[in-house]
Amino acid sequence: MKKIILITWWTGYIGSHWVVAFEEAWYKTVIVDNLSNSNIDTLDWIEKIIWNRPDFYELDLRDKKSLEKVFKKYSFDWVVHFAWMKSVWESCEKPLEYFDNNIIWSIYLLELMEKYNVKNIISSSSATVYDMTSKNAPILWKWKWEIDWLSEINHTWTTVNPYWTTKFLFERILIDLWKFSWFRIANLRYFNPIWAHESGYIWENPEWNPDNLLPFILKVANWELDELKVFWNDYDTPDGTWVRDYIDVVDLIDGHVLAYEKLLVLSGFNSVLQDINSDDEWNQWAWFFESYNLWVWKGKSVLEMIKTAEKVTWKEINFQYDSRRQWDIANVYCNPSKAEKDLWWIAITSVKDSVRNSWKFVSKK
Numbered sequence: 322m323k324k325i326i327l328i329t330w331w332t333g334y335i336g337s338h339w340v341v342a343f344e345e346a347w348y349k350t351v352i353v354d355n356l357s358n359s360n361i362d363t364l365d366w367i368e369k370i371i372w373n374r375p376d377f378y379e380l381d382l383r384d385k386k387s388l389e390k391v392f393k394k395y396s397f398d399w400v401v402h403f404a405w406m407k408s409v410w411e412s413c414e415k416p417l418e419y420f421d422n423n424i425i426w427s428i429y430l431l432e433l434m435e436k437y438n439v440k441n442i443i444s445s446s447s448a449t450v451y452d453m454t455s456k457n458a459p460i461l462w463k464w465k466w467e468i469d470w471l472s473e474i475n476h477t478w479t480t481v482n483p484y485w486t487t488k489f490l491f492e493r494i495l496i497d498l499w500k501f502s503w504f505r506i507a508n509l510r511y512f513n514p515i516w517a518h519e520s521g522y523i524w525e526n527p528e529w530n531p532d533n534l535l536p537f538i539l540k541v542a543n544w545e546l547d548e549l550k551v552f553w554n555d556y557d558t559p560d561g562t563w564v565r566d567y568i569d570v571v572d573l574i575d576g577h578v579l580a581y582e583k584l585l586v587l588s589g590f591n592s593v594l595q596d597i598n599s600d601d602e603w604n605q606w607a608w609f610f611e612s613y614n615l616w617v618w619k620g621k622s623v624l625e626m627i628k629t630a631e632k633v634t635w636k637e638i639n640f641q642y643d644s645r646r647q648w649d650i651a652n653v654y655c656n657p658s659k660a661e662k663d664l665w666w667i668a669i670t671s672v673k674d675s676v677r678n679s680w681k682f683v684s685k686k
Contacts, residue, residue: 323349324585327397327439329382329404329430330354335445335514335570336403337363342574343581344371351395353388354404355381382426385433392437399441399581400434402427405487409648412484423487424494431498440504442495443581448512448614448655449485450492473510473612473659482648492612499610505587507580508612512653513567515675534565534626535676539683542636549640551623556651562623564652566616569670576615579664584611616655617668626672633676634684 326343328350330336340350344367352375361379368374380387382404405423406412412419434440480486498504515535540546554561587609621629627638660666 323347324398325349325351325395327391327395327400328352329400329402335573336401337367338570338574339401339403339577340367340375341370342578344373344375346578349375351376351378351391351397353378353380353382353391355379382429385429388429389433389436392433392439397437397439399443400430400439401443401445401577402430403445404430405445407484409482409484410646412487413482413648416483419483419487423484424490427491428494431494434504435498435502440498440502441506441584442504443507443509443577443584444491444495446492446508446510446612447485447488448510448616448653449480450489450510451655452479473614473656481650496610504610505584506610507584508610509577509580509615510612510655511568511573511615512655513565514570514573515567515679534623535567535630535679538627538630538638539634539676539679541638541640542630542634542680543683547639549627549638550643551640552643552649553645554642555645558622558651560622560624563649564620564622566618566620566654567626567672567675568615568617568668569675572617572668572670573615576613576660576664576666579666580611580613580660583664584609611663613660613664614655614657615660615666615668616657618654618657620652620654621672629672629676630680633673633680 326348328336328339330353336352336354340352343350354377356379364374364377378387378391380391382388404426406419431442434442480489492508495504495506495508499506513533515533537546537549541549551562556563558564627640630636631638657666657668
């Protein structure tokens with residue numbers, strides 16, 4: 322029998338790729354989304370790729386009654402949670418709205434999971450949970466890279482904007498559910514997933530102006546926007562613009578699949594342990610919480626990304642320097658060695674190939 326997986330915010334950029342990957346791996350996906358920043362046409366594109374139309378429910382996670390009807394209809398094995406508002410600047414303007422959406426709505430989902438005994442979850446977390454203000458953060462000296470790679474054991478506490486805070490708080494909630502309610506949790510941390518499916522059908526295409534770099538660059542290349550704003554050029558980096566460790570979305574989803582399959586095996590093993598040992602304390606620790614960084618070890622500056630896009634599109638990307646944003650950090654890198662060791666996962670797609678895949682979608686619109 323197929324495993325049945327509930328995916329929240331499936332029409333989003335990462336969620337839509339997730340649906341494709343798991344349907345192709347012969348799992349059944351049931352998807353819910355309020356379509357607040359995405360388009361129902363994504364369902365048509367997914368159907369073109371997998372030749373199947375997944376079950377879809379247009380609803381908001383705050384509508385707990387409607388969400389419960391979905392839980393009653395299906396016997397879910399796992400939940401994959403992508404339903405996050407994720408704009409940094411918007412979270413600074415509307416912090417309470419972000420706490421309501423990213424924490425309160427998520428708690429509604431967790432309550433239904435516990436009620437219907439669906440205690441397996443893959444959480445879409447972020448490298449933003451790390452303390453970027455301490456010595457644990459990456460450091461760039463003027464003439465030499467001196468990087469203390471962020472790993473899963475680094476300190477997670479100090480955040481610099483409401484969006485990052487919601488990611489940290491949700492992780493703490495999941496840890497307590499693991500400890501005290503026997504949840505099985507794969508907590509995947511990433512920062513800048515980009516690009517598109519190789520089919521050219523699905524990519525990051527928000528309904529309004531994007532908050533992430535690559536969609537902005539390609540919209541300028543496609544004459545949908547006049548110019549790109551680069552938030553200053555005096556950072557302590559090789560070219561003065563901030564550097565990020567980008568990851569291709571298809572590589573990222575491969576990491577999700579491998580994490581799911583690993584925890585699926587472990588959950589079966591731990592179920593046997595529970596059957597043969599009725600001690601509550603033993604059973605509590607038989608369940609698990611694992612965090613994994615899904616990164617590529619190397620970064621690209623804003624100007625490097627612009628130059629790569631110009632080579633792929635054969636278009637000049639107009640940009641202007643703008644003032645710094647208070648939440649921006651010069652360099653962000655993470656150490657993915659735990660995922661490489663435990664999941665046998667590694668990012669393999671080049672930046673140039675990733676940009677080319679995205680341009681397939683943008684240029685044909």
